Amino acid sequence: MAKPGLDGHDRGIKVIARALRDAGMEVIYTGLRQTPEQVVSAAVQEDVDAIGLSILSGAHMTLFPRVVELARQEGLDDVIIFGGGIIPDEDIPLLKALGVTEVFTPGARMEDIVKFIQGRSRRAAVIATETPERVE
Amino acid sequence: MSTADLTNRLEEAEREWEEQTLNPMLERSPENKERFTTVSLTPVERLYTPNSLPDFDYEAESGFPGQPPYTRGIHATGYRGKLWTMRQFAGFGSAFDTNLRFKYLLEHGQTGLSVAFDLPTLMGFDSDHPFSEGEVGKCGVAISSLADMEVLFDGIPLESVTTSMTINAPASMILAMFLGVAEKQGADWKKLGGTLQNDILKEYIAQKEWIYPPRQAMRLIVDTIEFCTKEVPHFNPVSISGYHIREAGSTALQELAFTLRDGIEYVQYAINHGMDVDDFAPRLSFFFNSHNDFLEEIAKYRAARRIWYRVMKDRFGARNPRSWALRFHTQTAGVSLTAQQPLNNIVRVAIQALAGVLGGTQSLHTDAYDEALALPSDEAALIALRTQQIIAHESGVTNTVDPLGGSYFIEKLTRDMEEGAMEYFRKIDDFGGMVEAIDAGFPQREIQESSYQYQLAVDSKDKIIVGVNEYVMKDQPMGVPLLQIDESTAELQAERLKKLRVERNSARVQNTLKALADGARAGHNTMPLLLDCVREYATLGEMCDALRPVLGEYQEPMF
Numbered sequence: 001m002a003k004p005g006l007d008g009h010d011r012g013i014k015v016i017a018r019a020l021r022d023a024g025m026e027v028i029y030t031g032l033r034q035t036p037e038q039v040v041s042a043a044v045q046e047d048v049d050a051i052g053l054s055i056l057s058g059a060h061m062t063l064f065p066r067v068v069e070l071a072r073q074e075g076l077d078d079v080i081i082f083g084g085g086i087i088p089d090e091d092i093p094l095l096k097a098l099g100v101t102e103v104f105t106p107g108a109r110m111e112d113i114v115k116f117i118q119g120r121s122r123r124a125a126v127i128a129t130e131t132p133e134r135v136e
Numbered sequence: 137m138s139t140a141d142l143t144n145r146l147e148e149a150e151r152e153w154e155e156q157t158l159n160p161m162l163e164r165s166p167e168n169k170e171r172f173t174t175v176s177l178t179p180v181e182r183l184y185t186p187n188s189l190p191d192f193d194y195e196a197e198s199g200f201p202g203q204p205p206y207t208r209g210i211h212a213t214g215y216r217g218k219l220w221t222m223r224q225f226a227g228f229g230s231a232f233d234t235n236l237r238f239k240y241l242l243e244h245g246q247t248g249l250s251v252a253f254d255l256p257t258l259m260g261f262d263s264d265h266p267f268s269e270g271e272v273g274k275c276g277v278a279i280s281s282l283a284d285m286e287v288l289f290d291g292i293p294l295e296s297v298t299t300s301m302t303i304n305a306p307a308s309m310i311l312a313m314f315l316g317v318a319e320k321q322g323a324d325w326k327k328l329g330g331t332l333q334n335d336i337l338k339e340y341i342a343q344k345e346w347i348y349p350p351r352q353a354m355r356l357i358v359d360t361i362e363f364c365t366k367e368v369p370h371f372n373p374v375s376i377s378g379y380h381i382r383e384a385g386s387t388a389l390q391e392l393a394f395t396l397r398d399g400i401e402y403v404q405y406a407i408n409h410g411m412d413v414d415d416f417a418p419r420l421s422f423f424f425n426s427h428n429d430f431l432e433e434i435a436k437y438r439a440a441r442r443i444w445y446r447v448m449k450d451r452f453g454a455r456n457p458r459s460w461a462l463r464f465h466t467q468t469a470g471v472s473l474t475a476q477q478p479l480n481n482i483v484r485v486a487i488q489a490l491a492g493v494l495g496g497t498q499s500l501h502t503d504a505y506d507e508a509l510a511l512p513s514d515e516a517a518l519i520a521l522r523t524q525q526i527i528a529h530e531s532g533v534t535n536t537v538d539p540l541g542g543s544y545f546i547e548k549l550t551r552d553m554e555e556g557a558m559e560y561f562r563k564i565d566d567f568g569g570m571v572e573a574i575d576a577g578f579p580q581r582e583i584q585e586s587s588y589q590y591q592l593a594v595d596s597k598d599k600i601i602v603g604v605n606e607y608v609m610k611d612q613p614m615g616v617p618l619l620q621i622d623e624s625t626a627e628l629q630a631e632r633l634k635k636l637r638v639e640r641n642s643a644r645v646q647n648t649l650k651a652l653a654d655g656a657r658a659g660h661n662t663m664p665l666l667l668d669c670v671r672e673y674a675t676l677g678e679m680c681d682a683l684r685p686v687l688g689e690y691q692e693p694m695f
Contacts, residue, residue, distance in 0.1 A: 006255040006271050008344030011385045011471075014584055015591045031692050032344055033267075057255050058510075058621065062270030086475075088509055088618060106475045106508055107604040109595050 002030040002039040004067060007057035012084060016052065019110035020117065036066040044074050049121035051076075053083040060087055060095070068099035080120045084108065143190075150187050158182075175429035175599070176387035177589060178552075184544035192547065197442070201537045204449075206441040207550065209496040210461040214537030215528075220492075221499035222524045223300060223465065227252030227277035228511045229625045231287035234277040238292060240514065246521060248330075250300040250501065251288070252276035253310070258345045260306040260680030263629030273625030275511065276302075280629060281675045283636055285313040286320065295323040299330035300375070300465070300499075305347040307334035308360050309679045312666035315368065319671075331372040331421055331465070334360055337398040337570055338377050341579045342384035344692070347680055350571045352687035356662060357402065358409045363663035365416045372421040374402055375465065381579075382425035383471045385587020388436045391425060392553055393560035394570075394579050396443055400561070401570040403452055413452045417459035426488040426495075427469040433488070434540055435549030437495025440464065442550070443557055466492035467501040473508040477603035478616050481505035486523050493527055494540055500524055510618040577693060633675065640673040648672050649682045656686045 001017050003010060010032060017027045028046050030039060043051050051071065053064055064083050071079060083095070084104040092103045101120065104113055172180045186192070199205055202212030211217065224241055226249075227234045238249055254276040256268035262280040263272045272278050279285055289299075294317065303310045311332050318328055336353040339346045346353070357374060364373040378386075378395030386394065399420065406416055422440065426433050444462035448454040468488035473481045482505045489502045502520040504512030512520070528534060540546045567573040574580070593599040600606045652665040662683075669679050 006259050006261075006267060008339075010344060011383070011587050015385075015588055018584075018588055019591075029694070031694060035267075057271055058274035059255075059270035086508065086510070107601075109605075110591060111595060 001027055001052045001054070002034050002042070002067075003032045003054055004034055004036055004039055004063040005055055005057060005059045006033060007055055007059070007085075008032055009056040009085075010054075012056070013052070013054040016054075016084070016110065016113055019114060023114040023118075025114075025117065036063060036070050039067055040070040040074055040076070043071065043076060043079060048079060050080045050082065050117055053081070055083070055085040055087075058086070060085060061091060064095055064100050065098040072099070080117070082116065084113075143187075146185065147187050150185055174388070174432040175427055175590075176389060176432060176586075177593060178387065178389070178432070184548055186544060188544050188548045189551070197547070197551070198541055204457075204460060205445040206461055207438050208538040208541050210441065210463060210498075212537075214496070215493070215534035216537070219528050219534065220497050220524075221248045221298070222246050222521060222528075223248040223250045223298075223499045223501055224517060224521055225250040225252050225300075225302065225467065225501045226512075226517065227254070228275075228619065229273040229277065229621055230628050231277055231279060231284045233273070233625070235288055235290055235292075237514075237517075238288075241517070241521065242292070242297070244518060244521060245525065248298045248300065248499065249292070251302065253301075253303055254278045255345075257310075257676060258303060258305065260309070260347050260676060262633060262675045262677035263626060264633050265677055268626070270623075270626075272623075272629055274621055278625055278629050279310065279313070279676065280633055281636055281673050282313050282316045282670050283632065283673060284629075285310075285317050289317050289321075293323065294318045294321055295327045299328075300333075301330070302333045304333055304336050304339050304343070305345055305353065306676060306680050307332050307336075308356050308662060309666055309670075309676055311360060311364075311373075312663065312670040312679075313676075315667060316670040325368045327370065328368055329370045331375045332360065333375045333377060333423070335374055335377045335398065335402075335423075337401060337574065338380050338395070340574045340690070341381055341394060341398075342386075342583060343380040346690045348683070348687040349690045350574060353690075354401075354405050354571065356687075358405050358411075359661045359663050361402070361406050361416050361419075362409065362411060362661055364419065365411070367663075369419075372419050373416075375421050375423045376402065377423040379423050379425045379467055381583065382427060382469065384583050385471075385590060386583045387586050388427065388429070388432050389553060389556045390560070390579075390582055390586060392436050392440055392443075393557040394582075395422065395424070396440065396447065396557060397561055397564050397570050399444070400447060400451065403448075404569070407452070413448070413454045414456040414459050417448060417452070417454055418456060421498075422462055422464035424464055424466055424492075424497075425469050426466050426492040428472050428484060428488065430487055430491045431540075431546060432549060433491040434495045435546055435553050437464070437466075437492070437497065438538075438541075438546070438550045439553035439557065441496070443554055463498045465499040465501070466495070466497040468492070468503045470503055470507055473503060473505070474601060474604050475508040477609065478505050478509060480603055481508070482519060482523070485520060486527070489523055490527055490531070490533065493533060494538075496538065506616050506618060509616070511621065513617055513619045516616070575693075636673055636675070645669070645672045645674050645678070649674055649678055652679065653682045653686055656683055 020027045080101045082102040198207045201209040226237045255271045263278045360373045376399040378391040382391040441462045445460045448460045468485045502523045504516035504520045506516040564573045648669040655665045
């Protein structure tokens, strides 16, 4: 999970990071203000299944595609890249065409984001079947 | 009957009511939920009566408006003499774009300006810095030097309008630019009114826009307080802000407690620097959020005034009544706006704005309905302003002072808010102060926990958000035109900065920047040194960079 760019709004990403952990996934949060290079380098080092990006400042059309491009250059072809934030509907098809797998906008449920990753990532799916259902 | 007899009689009456009227009703028709809570997930009782307020002392807890403890407001006449200032936060694109928006808002009856800066400016980077790519002019106006600030206020006489500037880590640099423009306009600094947000503590706690570490940043803030007290006496040098704490997911109580405790920290640091509390405290102002839970918000504002009065008088020994009176700005809760069915946000904003007014705010920003999607369009910004005007002139709530004072529920909530805040003060004092509590991650963790609990309540539909988890419409029927900001501002800014660097006197710029670093190292007040830099057109990034080796840089801790 990463916050590229200068945006400091980290409420959403921290809530999602916790929801993913509670669903049994191993989550690495890079912290604020990571360059796309730093995000991809962390993804390579940690051998991740998925990269989640959050931007609320309007810079997503610059920064999301850059992360995708660098990830592909590093050979992370099977790593899913998804994002969220304040993203106008009309930008979503453009982002998907540029290689972003899914975009979650305000109102998305934590459970749906968890299911999305479980459905897409083989490792997360294995963890999900091995982890007993949590009782809150 | 004596007071004690009356209390006993009322308690008995309430028990009788429960047996004879309530219980049969509950049997016939049970309530919808077992537990009713505010948006902060604080439990709310079915009914409040005088029994909910044992030992209520009107004079000590409520008093009269304009008098301690200021629960009912800081003005004896409420809004009957003067309405709140309608101050809409605006900024986008270049200084040219925002200057036009300011003039548009002033023409339509807005009474004060409020500047939103873009992220590079908020972080102390020039528009042409590599980190600024993709962010220039996106969520505020791009300001890299005095030249941009001159454009921003072109044709707006600064003596005749009050100006609020939402800037924190590089607040003293931006204040120097503002004073530089005033100087060029021939305005008298002694007549300038307005507010600098300049509240770095809530940046570490919530908004996360920092440059220097907390103790060094506190020093820059004390410099601005000291400088403004002498040179710009009608300007509020710090606006102690709960807004961002709430947006980050805190409860209403946490917003109240952390904000007022931040205020205590600033007062303590200024006193430690040798200042007299009554010289600067009258110019401290506050900034709170107004969220959806109408009555909880009103109680929060009333409690804030009462707590601040007691803190200033008892903790700091302030003698000037103006030091005791908490003045505040309110903004409706951006986080409560939904991207789904965006016109519904007009209703949310109206309710939240009304809470701010019934809470006795001194100024108000109403969010535009399209802000969950983009920066406000002209039309959306105008409706937001009109919302305030309708409350002011049509709703009737301004006719009398603190109309909800005396409501059993409001008074009980106000009392609970005060007690809860005092409990947080004790915890933070135990860390050694707010700076130490921030080092330990205490307020940050409290907020994270609250935001997660709230999200769980939304996901489980314990909390309903209309159009989001209930009353959802598959096809969005209410498309709205959005303000688009392209990369042209970044290009314009790059050109302007290139030209600026060629035209200014480089040797003089370097000298003033060196004097700034040297002076900061020697412990001098940085404000006069920053003004020298600004007058030579040193850029924001250059000034911030000059202080990095002296003050250090903040690294985000992981919690």
